[in-house]
Amino acid sequence: MKIENPNISTEVKIKEAARRIFLEKGFAGCSSRDIAAEAGVNVALVNYYFRSKERLFDLIFKDEFDNFFSTMVETFSSDQLNLKEKLKIFISHEIDFLCKHPDLPQFLLTELKRCDDNSTEHSDKFSKISSTGVFAEFQQAQADGKIREIDLLSLSLLVMSNCHYPFLGRGMIMSIHQINEDQFLAHMEKHKEYVSEMLINYLFINNENK
Amino acid sequence: MKIENPNISTEVKIKEAARRIFLEKGFAGCSSRDIAAEAGVNVALVNYYFRSKERLFDLIFKDEFDNFFSTMVETFSSDQLNLKEKLKIFISHEIDFLCKHPDLPQFLLTELKRCDDNSTEHSDKFSKISSTGVFAEFQQAQADGKIREIDLLSLSLLVMSNCHYPFLGRGMIMSIHQINEDQFLAHMEKHKEYVSEMLINYLFINNENK
């Protein structure tokens, strides 16, 4: 008898507890018992619902990875916007998103490094970015003389650096500048404008601002 | 009898093995036996020479932390250079340095987060930056109308983002753009120029380039 109980709260409780713990401490930095304690359930239930710590982790990693890249790809997929608007909105959306998930960048980078199965495992996710056509769009704009001559690698790096780094280095930054998490997140509103202005000024050749 | 043997090679072997392992896997991601194996010595020797895994880690962390900040502070301490030159040289030196220590940024950020004793422990190291007078110099330049109106927090963020992020996100970047470590490091030479040009164009008001 298969009982389709809506009482899946234990499974969800464990998964959400694991999400919090994994994002904060990383896979190697926590134990199954940490997760069970956070969820307020018996240790055995972690394996009862998810078979192993690793399978539970993989589930959450995939979740967060997809979520992260969906957010990145979202704006680029629009047909309605020109490149400059896409970049502006991308920067704004990306920083907004990361303000709500400040631990995500470090989590993804750390665990990507740990697994190290970079070749074919996640490359289809990565290719979603190029399949939005945004790279081709940039190259066309370069051919048209609308944006500066710059390779796609450095272009990606400049954009990602300024959107993602604040959330990677925020611990250090907060220490140096003696501010707390809330002050830092509040500051990101201002920072969005600086990043947007700087990148657009640098990349786009015909500067009609705003 | 105190023997001042120059045969300290075992101690050094362990410390350098630990440095490699810690930088690659992090404190939580490796065991004492991993370190002993990397050094090619018995496990007990790790504790014989360094009392505990944690003390060995603290030694290496302090080393790397100091090394990292010395490199940052170095250029700023010069009296010979004006602000624009300082920034140019800082960017170049920083990226050169990180090309030789590509794992260092992720190591420091991960372990700073793990320890979380941000308040007074390392704040004296952090304050070395402001004690170079570079922050005051920036504020003076702002008052003189030489550089854009921007708070020190965002200014730091812009500079650090573009210098440090490439080495944090290089795993992801290498996957997306299908290149290997050597190609990535080689590309950093080009990237230095982009970063330098972009930041100087954005921050400094009177643009006489080069």
Place this chain on the structure above:
DNA sequence: AATTGTTTTAAACAAGCGTTTAAATTACTT
């Protein structure tokens, strides 16, 4: 060669790990 102190070793320690088991409890069906 015997004695010293230092270095290295194999083995073991308790504690914690991920995971499994088997029994107890709960929820549902008939």
Place this chain on the structure above:
DNA sequence: AAGTAATTTAAACGCTTGTTTAAAACAATT
């Protein structure tokens, strides 16, 4: 109310962890 399946539990499993021990190997002095 009885029986069945799903859930939860306490306890244990074998293994790895960081660390310690006690003996062996080594080096140096006398």
